[in-house]
Amino acid sequence: MAKPKKEPRPKAETPKGFRDYFGAEVTTRAAMLNAIAGVYHRYGFDALESSAVETVEALGKFLPDVDRPNEGVFAWQDEDEKWLALRYDLTAPLARVYAQHRNDLPTPYRRYAMGPVWRNEKPGPGRFRQFYQCDADTVGTASMAADAEICAMLADALEEVGIPRGDYVVRVNNRKVLNGVLEATGVTDPDQQAAVLRTIDKFDKVGESGVRELLGKGRLDASGAYIDGVGLSDERAEVIVSFLNSKKIVEAELREGPPQPDDRIPGGMGIILNDPHERSEQAGQAWNWAVMDHLMRLVGTTEIGFQGLKELGEISDLLAAQGYGPDRIVIDPSVVRGLGYYTGPVFEAELTFEILDEKGRPRQFGSVAGGGRYDDLVARFTGQQVPAVGVSIGVDRLLAALHAKGKIGSAERGPVVVTVMDRDRMADYQAMVGELRQAGIRAEVYLGNPKNFGNQMKYADRRGSPIAVICGGDEFAKGVVQIKDLILGAQIAENATVEEWKERPSQYEVPRAALVDKVRDILAEQR
C-alpha cells in the first residue's frame, strides 16, 4: 500500500514586499502617531477609521471596458461577484465616507486618519507593499482659512514629535500661479502645457540651463540621448525660468535693501492686504510679500495668476495673525511636486537639517509631508463638486528623521530580569517581579530552562535588560537579594582599570525588602 502523501511543510515567510515590525519599531511609531493625533484633535479634527476593504468601484479602480480592477490594488471577487480591494490610500476612502455619510457629518468636516494602506506594486529596497499613511483633510469649505489652518497644524505636529523650530519649513505654492505662468507665456495647448509641467518637475535635476534647453530646442541627456524641447521662444521661456528662480531673484532684491511696498506693489495687490499698515507690523512677513511682489510682476496680468496670488496672500495673512512667520511657513514657488494633482494651494514640509547620504556626503533631509487643495473629491459619487484641502505625513520618512535627530533610540530598554537560581522557589521570584511591576517597573522572571545560569545572563543581554536580580539558597537564608547593574557592568568590563572596578561595584546585596527601592535607584542613575 502506498504511504499517504505527506504535505510538504509551509515556508515561514512574509509574502514578497511585506514585512513585520518588532518592539520599538511598533511602539515608537505608535507614540509618534499618537502625538500627531493630539495636535490634530486640538485643531478640531475628528478621527476616522474607515474599513481597510473597499469595493473596487468606490476606489475608482475600474477602467472603462476592462473587466478586472486596475493595477496597483490587491483585489478579489466577493461571493456576490463584486470586486473588493484593499485601500491604496486614505483619500479615496474619505471620498466614499463623505459621500455616504454627508448628511450626518458636520460641514465643513475636519477629519484625520492613520493606518496602513496597500499597494500592489513591485517591491524594492525600502519599498513595501504595506505602509502607514497619516492624513488630515477639511472637506466642504473653499475658505483659505482651511488651507492656512492645515499648514499651521502641520508645523505644530512636526514640533510636537520633536523636530525643533528652525529644522523644518512648510513651503506653500499655488497651482493657480503656475496656471498664470502658463497663460502669461501663451502656452495653451494641453500637450504643450503637460510638457512644460514635466520640465518644471525636472528643475531640481537639470538646473536653470537645463530647463532653458528643455523649454526651447531640446537637450542632450547625460546618457547621450537627445530630449526634444517644448519649442518656446527665449522670451516665453524666460517667464518660466524667472518663476522657478523666484527665490534667488527675491534674495538678491532683498540684499539691496528692505522692500518698499508702496512703490513696488501693482495696484491690484492692495486687495490682498486687509490693511496696508499691517505690512510694517508684520516685519517677519517681508519675505512673503517680496516673493508675491515678484510673482505679481510675472502673472499679475492673468486672472488665474492674480487669483492664486490673492489666495497665497490670504494664507500668509492668516498665518501671520497666529504668529506663523516665514521662518516656519513660507510662500515658495519652487514647490512643484503634486502641482498636476492639486487645484489651488499646495504645500510641502521639508526638514532642513543635514544628514549624511549613503556615500557620507551631507545633504538636506528633505520632504516629510505634502498636501494641497483639490475640488473633485466626492463628485464621482454625488455629481456635486465639494472643495477639500488636506495634508499627508510620510510616516516612515518622519520616523527616519526622528531617528536621524536622535529623538528616538534604536533599541528600547529591556525589562529587569529576575533570574531563577532554584526552580522550587518560583513563587518567590514571581513575588519579586510582582512587586517591581506594581511599582511601575518593567520586569520579568526568566522562564526558560534555568539549569545553565550563563544562559540566563545571555537572555538578559539579548533582552537589553538594565538590571538582573539574583537570589539563590544563600540569599534566601540571609533574607537578601543580589542586584546587578548590567549597564554599568558592561561599561566597567569594557573600560575600567582594576582600581575603578573595585571602587565602583556593579553588583549590590540588599535586604529583600529593599529590592524595589534599590532597582528604582539604579534605573534612575542609568538614565
Place this chain on the structure above:
Amino acid sequence: MAKPKKEPRPKAETPKGFRDYFGAEVTTRAAMLNAIAGVYHRYGFDALESSAVETVEALGKFLPDVDRPNEGVFAWQDEDEKWLALRYDLTAPLARVYAQHRNDLPTPYRRYAMGPVWRNEKPGPGRFRQFYQCDADTVGTASMAADAEICAMLADALEEVGIPRGDYVVRVNNRKVLNGVLEATGVTDPDQQAAVLRTIDKFDKVGESGVRELLGKGRLDASGAYIDGVGLSDERAEVIVSFLNSKKIVEAELREGPPQPDDRIPGGMGIILNDPHERSEQAGQAWNWAVMDHLMRLVGTTEIGFQGLKELGEISDLLAAQGYGPDRIVIDPSVVRGLGYYTGPVFEAELTFEILDEKGRPRQFGSVAGGGRYDDLVARFTGQQVPAVGVSIGVDRLLAALHAKGKIGSAERGPVVVTVMDRDRMADYQAMVGELRQAGIRAEVYLGNPKNFGNQMKYADRRGSPIAVICGGDEFAKGVVQIKDLILGAQIAENATVEEWKERPSQYEVPRAALVDKVRDILAEQR
C-alpha cells in the same frame, strides 16, 4: 454619431459586513488598547505588528487536494500565482513570525499584538468581517509560571482600563483535568469523547438534568427533535456531572465549615504544595484548594488528571505569591470553552456585574477574554513542538463593557467654536483660535459660509461644542469678546425659571485679553 457611453456613478458604500468608525469610536478604542499595551509592556512583553497579508500556505488555509484557499479568509492570487490572504487572527501570524525569526528572538518570546483581522464569513447584526483582536502570548516555555503570569496580566489589564476589582474574575481550568474525567469514566473511543465534549459545552444551556439525559439515553429537544445520547451508564455519567457541578458541591462543603486540609487531601496532592504550612498562610486560597480536593477525588487516580491538577495547583501558588487570590483569579472547572483547542490550562475572564438584556432583564455581562496553553504552534513550519500559552481580549466586548459601566462616554466633548461675524476679520478669529490651541484647548474657527449665524450655532451644536466665542464689529470696537457657555445654556433653556435665567447668565462679555482664561474657567466648571 452615438454619444460616448457615460459610466454610472459608483455607489458610496462599504462592502457588505464592513463599517467605518468615527471620532470617539476610534479614540476610545485606541486609548483602551494603549492602556492594555502599557500593562503588557510592564510584564516584559514586546510589541509585534506582523503584516496584514500572509501567504495562504503560512496561514494553513489550504486543504489537501483542494486548489482554492479554505473558506473563511479573503484570498487572491499574486502575480507569481501564489495565493495571498488577509490574516484571520493574530495567532497564525505569530506562528509564522516565530518560525521565521526564531534565531533572532529571545527564548521564551513574550509578545503582544493588536490590530484588525478579517473573516470571510456571512455578516450578521453586530458581526463584522473586519474587527480588532488584542493578544498576548509567551512562546517557548512549558513553565506554569508563564500561564500564571498571563492570568495576572489579564487581571491587571482589566483593572487598568477601568473594570474595578470585584467586577471581574479570571476563571482557570485545565484540559488535562477534563481528559482525566474522560479517562475516569472509561470513555476512550474518540467519537464518544467528542460527543461527551459537545455535551459538556451544552451544560450552560440544558442544565444538569439535560446533561444527564444527553450522556445517557438521549433527550427530547425544546424544538421537539430527539437528540441521541452518548450511552454512558448512570455511574459514569455521574462523574461528569460531578465535574460540572464542582462549584456547587464545593460551595455546599465549605458551608459546612472551613476545609480541614490535612484530613481531606489524598496523599498525592501534597506534591502540589511546596510547603504544607503555606496553606494556613494563604487563607484566601481556601476556595481553590477545596475545588482541587474535589477534583482530586474525581480524577486523582488518572495520570493525566493528576498532572492537570498539579498544574492548577502550581498556578494557584504562583498567583498567591503575587497577591492574586480567588477573588480575582479562581480555579473553576466550569470553564469549558476552548477545551477542545487547548492542551493544558485554559482561562476565561468574566465580568460579573449585571447589565440589562434586550428584554430589560438583568444578566451578567459575561466573558471578555479567553486563552490557554497550546503546543503545536510552529510544528507546522519546523517540525519541532514549541510550547506556548496566550490570551486574547475581545476588544469590542470590553469596549461595550466600559460603555455599560459608564467608563467611556458615548459622545466626546467637541471643540470650542469661534464663530465668524465678519468675514474680513478672519485673521483675528484665527488669532483667537491659535491662542486657545496654544493653551492646549481644542478649538476651531467656523469655516462654513458665515452668512447665517443660526447655521453657525447649529454647527456648534452638531459638533458637541461646549463654548462658542462671538465677536462682531461692536466687540472689536470695544476690545471685548462674547463667550457663550453652550452646555449651561442648554440646561437653562430646558429647566430654568425666568429668575434662574436672569441669575445665571450663560453668556459673558470679557476683555479680548481674557479670552483664554475665561474659556478655561468655563471648561473647568463644566467637568
